[in-house]
Amino acid sequence: MEAIKVTSSHKPPSDGGMAKEEFIRVGTTLYKIVEQPRLNGGYVKKRIPWNNETLRQDYGKDYIGSVPKYDGFCTVPEHIGYRPVIGKFLNLYEPIYHQPQEGDFPSIRSLVEHIFGEQYELGMDYLQLLYLQPVQKLPILLLVSEERNTGKSTFLNFLKALFQNNVTFNTNEDFRSQFNSDWAGKLLIVVDEVLLNRREDSERLKNLSTTLSYKVEAKGKDRDEIAFFAKFVLCSNNEYLPVIIDAGETRYWVRKINRLQSDDTNFLQRLKAEIPAFLHFLINRKLSTERESRMWFNPSLLHTEALQRIIRSNRYFKGCLAPKDITHIRQQGEQRDVCYLFEGFMDYLSFLTIRVNNNPEEPHTNEHDYMVLNSVTNLSKAEQLLRPYSRIGCFLDNDQAGQRAYENLKKMFGNKLQDMSHHYAGHKDLNDYLCHRNQAKQAEKKSQVQSASRMPQPQPKKKRGFRL
Missing domain, CATH: 3.40.50.300 (P-loop containing nucleotide triphosphate hydrolases)
Structure with a gap:
């Protein structure tokens, strides 16, 4: 049974939770108001859909007539002069319990x-x-x-x-x-x-x-x-x-x-x-x-x-609307001679990130086309689209599936195919390489700060990684 939140309170249920229980009816649906303990020691008030027959068994057949009734819910956001009920509608927007008070912050x-x-x-x-x-x-x-x-x-x-x-x-x-x-x-x-x-x-x-x-x-x-x-x-x-x-x-x-x-x-x-x-x-x-x-x-x-x-980064980016189909990203103007092939979309994004990081003003990402397989099962669909290119750079995963895909592509395109996975050897894929490189940069920066606090020393040469 779904519990629907009403308000938050840091006060415990009155009378240790043993006081008269509270009910409301919204439209034709009956709700019980409960105060559920929170992890931080406070309480959160919730509405739980309740059963009419259960209410009669607990309080008698006449009690339901005294339950507050509302025609429905509304959502009216107010922070000053908050109204929990507007007309005959219960306001789903919740009050904030801070009381403004002059002071410093x-x-x-x-x-x-x-x-x-x-x-x-x-x-x-x-x-x-x-x-x-x-x-x-x-x-x-x-x-x-x-x-x-x-x-x-x-x-x-x-x-x-x-x-x-x-x-x-x-x-x-x-x-x-x-x-x-x-x-x-x-x-x-x-x-x-x-x-x-x-x-x-x-x-x-x-x-x-x-x-x-x-x-x-x-x-x-x-x-x-x-x-x-x-x-x-x-x-x-x-x-x-x-x-x-x-x-x-x-x-x-x-x-x-x-x-x-x-x-x-x-x-x-x-x-x-x-x-x-x-x-x-x-x-x-x-x-x-x-x-x-x-x-x-x-x-x-x-x-x-x-x-x-x-x-600037998004000038070289086009979203994928069909994640299980091939994404072919062609540059405007003349047909490009080179196409870079990626197994997953995150690898393509990682490539663009590396290029932009290395040269933010002129990342040279529009000098060739791109293709994202989104799955190695799409190799057959890629074959005809890749035929016009004189060179194809492969950024496939460093696993068995990626290796098999590269071997199949090699049979199709021979020397036109160039394996780029050596740039991120030791990593699952290009995205994994980028994540590890960023972590290494953070660790190096932290180490430099700690060393500088102990004694002056020249800054080590910044590692730029491979330039693709």
């Missing part, structure tokens, strides 16, 4: 400065609009950094503490699922380690960021159209290809986040303690901007080098 201020940097006032506007105008559309906030310990996850956890049950953590797969009833009515949808590099993922995310209504679908229930006001906050360790962003796109606000200077294990607790003072500040603060677009901000204010880096 140095930890929150330092976090906002770290995340938004030179755009600090815009960042404050963003948070203020979330609190005071929750239905206002806002840009997709994307925080990127290849470094660790940058505070990205801390910022997400701060947003969760600030807006409580109106924030939900999604995975990449949640965006692709047809069932969305658990997140469609939230204020913020946050994703840590986002990787939505398929064209349909990008289009769906953009549409959700601007749509005014959305069809909610739950298992076993009819689809229902509701007002959609959710905002998206995404984090990624990939600074080049976390999502597809085309030139001229105005719905993204991308920030490159630097590494924190220190690691304070009690920082999140201090952030939570300062929330009442921060909300008091937001209520009384004057916005530094006026509404200049459907997403409030003038797009020119949000343009960053981090956004431009993703756009």
Whole structure:
């Protein structure tokens, strides 16, 4: 039986859980209100569908007449002057329990400065609009950094503490699922380690960021159209290809986040303690901007080098719409002589990442075509498409299946085929090589910092890896 969350409380059930139980009826469905213990020692209030006959057995046939009745549910986001019931409808949007109180908030201020940097006032506007105008559309906030310990996850956890049950953590797969009833009515949808590099993922995310209504679908229930006001906050360790962003796109606000200077294990607790003072500040603060677009901000204010880096990378990227079929990426203009062949799409993305890392301004990724098999079973489909090329570079996996595929291709194309797997020898595939290279860079950087703290020494030559 599915439990449906109502509100969160840190108070224990009254009378040790033995007091009179609470029931409501919404439409024709009866619910029992329960307070479920949480891992952190608090409680979360939930609605559980209940049985009419069970209620009669427990409290008698006349009790059901005293149960509060509502015509249905609605979702009206409010933080100041919150209304749990609007007309005869029960509000699914949940209250936040912080009470604004005048005071200082140095930890929150330092976090906002770290995340938004030179755009600090815009960042404050963003948070203020979330609190005071929750239905206002806002840009997709994307925080990127290849470094660790940058505070990205801390910022997400701060947003969760600030807006409580109106924030939900999604995975990449949640965006692709047809069932969305658990997140469609939230204020913020946050994703840590986002990787939505398929064209349909990008289009769906953009549409959700601007749509005014959305069809909610739950298992076993009819689809229902509701007002959609959710905002998206995404984090990624990939600074080049976390999502597809085309030139001229105005719905993204991308920030490159630097590494924190220190690691304070009690920082999140201090952030939570300062929330009442921060909300008091937001209520009384004057916005530094006026509404200049459907997403409030003038797009020119949000343009960053981090956004431009993703756009440059995406100029050489085309999403795969059929993951079990071949993806053939042809360059514009004259027919290219060379085609690079990849077994999986992540290998292709890794190749582009290595090229862009080695030469961000001129990665030379448009000098040849690309083909992604998406499965070695697609070799027969690839044969005719590869015939026109004078040279084919093979980036297949270093396993038995990859070796067999290479041998079959060798029979088809002879000396036109070039085995590129020696570049990532000792690794499963090109993506595995890139992951290990990034980890090695992080370890080397940490070692350099530790050595520099002990005694001066010349910096070792930066390892660039193979240049493909």
